[in-house]
Amino acid sequence: MRAIWKGSIAFGLVNVPVKLYSATEDHDVSLHQVHNKDGGRIRYQRKCEICGSVVDYEDIDKAYEEEGRTVVLSAADLKSLPAESSREIEVVEFVPAEQLDPIMYERPYYLEPDSKSPKAYMLLLRTLQDTERVAIVQYALRQKTRLGALRVRGDVLMLQSLLWDDEVREANFPSLETDVKISDKELEMSSALVDSMARDFEPEQYTDNYQVQLRQLIAAKLEKGDSIDTEETFGVAASEGEGGEVIDLMEALKRSLDKKRGKASAGSAAEGSDDGATAKAASKPRARVKKA
Numbered sequence: 341m342r343a344i345w346k347g348s349i350a351f352g353l354v355n356v357p358v359k360l361y362s363a364t365e366d367h368d369v370s371l372h373q374v375h376n377k378d379g380g381r382i383r384y385q386r387k388c389e390i391c392g393s394v395v396d397y398e399d400i401d402k403a404y405e406e407e408g409r410t411v412v413l414s415a416a417d418l419k420s421l422p423a424e425s426s427r428e429i430e431v432v433e434f435v436p437a438e439q440l441d442p443i444m445y446e447r448p449y450y451l452e453p454d455s456k457s458p459k460a461y462m463l464l465l466r467t468l469q470d471t472e473r474v475a476i477v478q479y480a481l482r483q484k485t486r487l488g489a490l491r492v493r494g495d496v497l498m499l500q501s502l503l504w505d506d507e508v509r510e511a512n513f514p515s516l517e518t519d520v521k522i523s524d525k526e527l528e529m530s531s532a533l534v535d536s537m538a539r540d541f542e543p544e545q546y547t548d549n550y551q552v553q554l555r556q557l558i559a560a561k562l563e564k565g566d567s568i569d570t571e572e573t574f575g576v577a578a579s580e581g582e583g584g585e586v587i588d589l590m591e592a593l594k595r596s597l598d599k600k601r602g603k604a605s606a607g608s609a610a611e612g613s614d615d616g617a618t619a620k621a622a623s624k625p626r627a628r629v630k631k632a
Contacts, residue, residue, distance in 0.1 A: 341362070341450075342361070343452070344361065344449075345359070346358075346360070346454060347426075347428055347429060348427065348429065349428075349429045349451075350429065350430045351460075351464055351475075354460055354463070355460070356461050356464055357453065357454040358429070358451040358497070359451070359454045360449050360451060360481075360499065361451075361452065362447070363448040363450045363498060364447070364448060368551060369554050369555060386400065401413060401414045426479070426480045428479065429477045429478075429479040429499065431476070432476050434474070435473060435476055436473060436474070437472070437473065437491065440489060440502075441508075443508055444502045444503045444508065445501075445502065445503075446500070446501040447500070447501050448500045448501075449499045449500070450496055450497075450498055450499075451490075451496070451498065451499055464490075465492055465496075465497050468492050468497075469492050474489045474490065474491045475489070476488070476489060476490075477489070477490050479499075481501075486501050487501070487502040487503075488500060488502055489502055525590070526590060526593065529590065529594065529597060530593055533593060533596050533597050533600065536600040537600060553574060557573065
């Protein structure tokens with residue numbers, strides 16, 4: 341990994357030098373646009389609408405327009421902002437983790453100690469662990485002042501950028517103001533369905549099937565060109581949904597529960613069949629003993 345930022349965490353009078361790394365990466369297949377008639381690559385150019393010239397990045401400034409007036413802001417103007425020049429992640433308070441609404445979470449970053457001795461880093465990490473709190477911080481990154489949460493993941497400090505309060509929209513939906521009656525039976529069946537699907541979360545069990553199939557499709561077209569067979573490539577024909585919206589909620593719950601129970605029974609039967617011979621061998625002696 342390559343550090344994208346260097347600075348320090350200001351924790352009271354304690355200064356913790358750190359390097360910042362992106363904690364996530366995109367696994368999507370990279371595709372570009374082409375002309376469907378001849379396969380020519382589609383490219384976008386930065387053209388000035390006044391002189392028509394193609395403009396290089398280093399010759400581009402930013403601007404703000406209001407009521408017909410335009411203010412041009414150069415890179416030097418933006419760098420002159422006090423917050424932009426700060427290399428400090430300032431701890432402003434410590435809060436219980438459960439008080440942070442997940443909707444506020446944005447991008448995660450790993451923090452690596454950037455000093456000869458990681459003692460100050462480990463002190464902050466252990467303090468967060470022992471107090472079971474999250475540090476709310478403010479910092480500047482990529483021409484924006486940001487709010488963040490400093491927390492522990494495993495044995496590393498993690499900085500999670502947060503949305504500002506006024507960036508989170510309120511969900512004002514008139515449809516949710518309608519009085520809805522839920523029967524005890526509906527709630528009971530819904531809870532039973534939840535129980536039948538309840539288990540510990542193991543993220544490694546989940547796969548991005550679209551990306552897997554996209555790679556299969558690319559490999560097939562590289563090998564056979566446009567004359568590929570979907571069923572041959574993916575093993576099954578394109579599946580169709582069950583169709584139609586189920587109007588009867590109770591019937592939908594019942595069918596869902598029956599389906600889940602059926603899968604569970606099939607799984608149990610499969611597990612039992614693995615040592616079926618042993619079970620039969622063990623059962624015969626017991627039967628003979630009863631007859632005797």
